[in-house]
Amino acid sequence: xxxxxxxxxxxxxxxxxxxxxxxxxxxxxxxxxxxxxxxxxxxxxxxxxxxxxxxxxxxxxxxxxxxxxxxxxxxxxxxxxxxxxxxxxxxxxxxxxxxxx
Numbered sequence: 110x111x112x113x114x115x116x117x118x119x120x121x122x123x124x125x126x127x128x129x130x131x132x133x134x135x136x137x138x139x140x141x142x143x144x145x146x147x148x149x150x151x152x153x154x155x156x157x158x159x160x161x162x163x164x165x166x167x168x169x170x171x172x173x174x175x176x177x178x179x180x181x182x183x184x185x186x187x188x189x190x191x192x193x194x195x196x197x198x199x200x201x202x203x204x205x206x207x208x209x210x
Contacts (some may be wrong), residue, residue, distance in 0.1 A: 115141055122156035123189055136162055149173065151168040151180035155189040167198050174202060181206055
């Protein structure tokens with residue numbers, strides 16, 4: 110996984126968001142969405158969650174669910190989704206993905 114990979118860039122955007130560098134995080138998100146590489150909707154949800162943009166994060170996660178994104182199986186354990194865990198929509202998504210009995 111290189112420094113320019115969508116996964117790395119997604120995590121970098123989340124790190125910038127966590128450091129209060131909102132504009133840098135948004136700039137990376139814009140590049141990811143306009144980029145030539147295919148970006149997992151699950152990966153896009155990570156910086157949105159870090160930015161506190163819950164509606165966009167859930168929209169990305171719903172898109173991931175609809176497209177059967179294999180990375181969605183990690184939402185139960187990836188700490189980047191911690192800001193969303195208390196939301197009933199997250200719990201319902203985890204149930205629909207089949208990660209919660």
